[in-house]
Amino acid sequence: MxxxxxxxxxxxxxxxxxxxxxxxxxxxxxxxxxxxxxxxxxxxxxxNKVRKLELLIAEAMAQGADTVLTAGAPQSNHARQTAAAAARNGLACLLALRGKAPEVVTGNLLLDHLFGADVRWAGDRPFPEMLAELAEEVSGRGGKPYIIPYGGxxxxxxxxxxxxxxxxxxxxxxxxxxxxxxxxxxxxxxxxxxxxxxxxxxxxxxxxxxxxxxxxxxxxxxxxxxxxxxxxxxxxxxxxxxxxxxxxxxxxxxxxxxxxxxxxxxxxxxxxxxxxxxxxxxxxxxxxxxxxxxxxxxxxxxxxxxxxxxxxxxxxxxxxxxxxxx
Ligand SMILES: Cc1ncc(COP(=O)(O)O)c(C=O)c1O
The missing domain is CATH 3.40.50.1100 (Rossmann fold)
Structure with a gap:
């Protein structure tokens, strides 16, 4: 090992x-x-992201985080698996997704919602900037954010x-x-x-x-x-x-x-x-x-x-x- x-x-x-x-x-x-x-x-x-999340969510929890944040495309598999891992571990999940809300919510995006993720639309803003801002929002309301980088x-x-x-x-x-x-x-x-x-x-x-x-x-x-x-x-x-x-x-x-x-x-x-x-x-x-x-x-x-x-x-x-x- x-x-x-x-x-x-x-x-x-x-x-x-x-x-x-x-x-x-x-x-x-x-x-x-x-x-x-x-x-x-x-x-x-x-x-594949489930493997990465075994270590990433473990670190988030060791740091006492209550909210995980990550970013991706509207049909991001990484975002969907992060949302599921957060749900499984009793954490909140904030997702910054590229572009704007589509008319039809389907595929991975539908599953993000089923796993209870809070989906935010990033337009074409750089993900690191958007994630930093969302992390501040979480801290501002007394929460503890943990940022998972693009793709884990x-x-x-x-x-x-x-x-x-x-x-x-x-x-x-x-x-x-x-x-x-x-x-x-x-x-x-x-x-x-x-x-x-x-x-x-x-x-x-x-x-x-x-x-x-x-x-x-x-x-x-x-x-x-x-x-x-x-x-x-x-x-x-x-x-x-x-x-x-x-x-x-x-x-x-x-x-x-x-x-x-x-x-x-x-x-x-x-x-x-x-x-x-x-x-x-x-x-x-x-x-x-x-x-x-x-x-x-x-x-x-x-x-x-x-x-x-x-x-x-x-x-x-x-x-x-x-x-x-x-
Ligand atoms: C289905 C699928 N395959 C492969 C990859 C690529 O993995 P990595 O981002 O580690 O290169 C991803 C990443 O999102 C994925 O969702």
Missing amino acids: LVDHLPRLSLGFLPTPIHPLPGLSRALMGPDLWIKRDDQTGLGAGG SNELGTAAFAEAMVELLQQSREASVEFDRVLFASSSGGTHAGLLLGAHALGYRGQIVGISVDKTETGLHDVILRLMTRTARLLRLDSVPPEREVLLDNRCLGAGYAIMGEPEREAILMMASTEGILLDPVYTGRALAGLVSMVRNEEIGKGEKLLFWHTGGMPALFAYNRQLMA
Whole structure:
């Protein structure tokens, strides 16, 4: 265990299962595909952020906070899982969401409300500024705020994913399967930085490959390096992976963040129709679209064993019903 010395709550159903994807492997006529089911972490409809929140909410409670604040897109999975984690622990939750209130409240936003979150619309204001202002509002009425950064990607969120690598390597030993590559959606960088740092600390020899969903390669690349350095300190690790091991694929950005195109639609339908597993239009659909194009370009070889890390996001499907049915 890498995080034994940190306060941690048990919020998720962990370990999440790994299993082969025979139908998808057949459909792609390429690698031997497996999946890790972080869509099944349980709390609040699941997803990768539940792992991060086990450490983040533990710190909030250790500091005596009564309100957690975070920010995201209107269909943010991170915001929804934060709202659920707050509800579960008897904390209030304030969410700053990009833009203005939509006419139809659906998908993750609907769930934010069910979990009792207080949703505030940020327009195009910078999130750090808006969160600081909301924190003052909480303090002003005698409360104790705890700010969770965008995507839950600070040292604690990253540490949770280093620990997730301990979990994966244990499962891969038990299943007697060695993965050549682990592939997933990368956005605020914590998942990527944590998996890569964990892989380095544990001597995993395969590749850790992030499919970038909303950033230029350089920007996110630097964020991941910074997160690994800071988290290594927190976890008392004496080295970080070399920069060349930060593998980020930015060829799948399409028309931009959260704009679903044909590759994402095809990937969602392919996973649903071959495996009965749901992806989302923003993150996992784009990550699988990246995988599919790498198989078609023969960048992923036939005999390769590849693990697709499902990071959740299914509730956002309902906000894309028209495009999905087109
Ligand atoms: C479904 C899903 N997958 C992947 C990610 C990316 O994780 P990270 O922000 O740690 O890069 C997110 C982040 O919001 C997400 O909601």
